[in-house]
Amino acid sequence: MNEEINELLSIYKQEKELIESLIESDKIDNDYKAIYLNSKILVNIQRQIRLIESLLDPHAQEKEQLKRTIDFYVNRGGFQKDNDYQKHILEQIDQKLDQLNSYKPAYFDDGQEFDDAIFDLAEQRIKGFIFNLKKEEKLFLLFERNEKEILLSITNVKRLKKKYILDKTTRNALKFIGFKEEKHIDSFVFNYNLDHFKDAIFIKTIVSRVIFDAFHFQNLDNKTTIEFF
Structure with missing residues (x-):
C-alpha cells in the first residue's frame, strides 16, 4: 500500500516544484496576480504533501525533533562526556527513537x-x-461527493462527545489525520481532492488511520458494514 501512496507523494512534489518555478517566473515578470494565485495553489499542495507524509509515518515530525535534540548535544558542542544528566537524556531519546522507528501503521x-x-x-x-x-x-x-472532492465525515459530534466515544484525544487524532471540525454541521470532515484519484488506496489509508490511530479499534464492530443511499 505504501508504494501507491509514495507514488502520489511523488506527483505532488513534482507539482510543488513546477508551481515554485512558476512563482519565480511571476516574480521576474512582476505579475502579482499570478504570484497570488500560484501561491494559493502551492499552499494546497504543501498541505497535501504534509498529510501524505504523515500517513506514511505519523511520527515523522516527532522523530525529526528528537534528532535535532541529539544534534544539539552531540554535534554542536553541547555534549559533555562527564555529564550524567545529558547521558541520561540521550539514552531516553535513543529509546524513544527506537520505539517510534518500530511503529508500523x-x-x-x-x-x-x-x-x-x-x-x-x-x-x-x-x-x-x-x-x-x-x-x-x-x-x-x-462518504459523499461534491464537484471536485470526496467528503469523509463523522457526524453527530455533540452526541458522540456526550457518550465519551469522541473524547479529546480522539478528536485531536482526527485533526492530526486531516479532519476539520465543522461545528455548524456538527461533524468532522476530511476533504479528498479527486484530481489524482485512480484507486481507493489513499482513502483506505485515511480510514485505517481513523480506525487504528483515532479509535484504536476499541469496541468497534468486528465486521464493518456499508449502507448505500
Whole structure:
C-alpha cells in the first residue's frame, strides 16, 4: 500500500516544484496576480504533501525533533562526556527513537465492496454511503461527493462527545489525520481532492488511520458494514 501512496507523494512534489518555478517566473515578470494565485495553489499542495507524509509515518515530525535534540548535544558542542544528566537524556531519546522507528501503521482491508463503493462514488453512480464503525452507537464514516472532492465525515459530534466515544484525544487524532471540525454541521470532515484519484488506496489509508490511530479499534464492530443511499 505504501508504494501507491509514495507514488502520489511523488506527483505532488513534482507539482510543488513546477508551481515554485512558476512563482519565480511571476516574480521576474512582476505579475502579482499570478504570484497570488500560484501561491494559493502551492499552499494546497504543501498541505497535501504534509498529510501524505504523515500517513506514511505519523511520527515523522516527532522523530525529526528528537534528532535535532541529539544534534544539539552531540554535534554542536553541547555534549559533555562527564555529564550524567545529558547521558541520561540521550539514552531516553535513543529509546524513544527506537520505539517510534518500530511503529508500523495498521491497515484495514474490507474487500472489494469498499473499493467498488469508492469508485461508484467517484464516478457519481451513487450519491454516497455510510461505513459503519460501531453501528449500535451510530458511529460511522459518511462518504459523499461534491464537484471536485470526496467528503469523509463523522457526524453527530455533540452526541458522540456526550457518550465519551469522541473524547479529546480522539478528536485531536482526527485533526492530526486531516479532519476539520465543522461545528455548524456538527461533524468532522476530511476533504479528498479527486484530481489524482485512480484507486481507493489513499482513502483506505485515511480510514485505517481513523480506525487504528483515532479509535484504536476499541469496541468497534468486528465486521464493518456499508449502507448505500
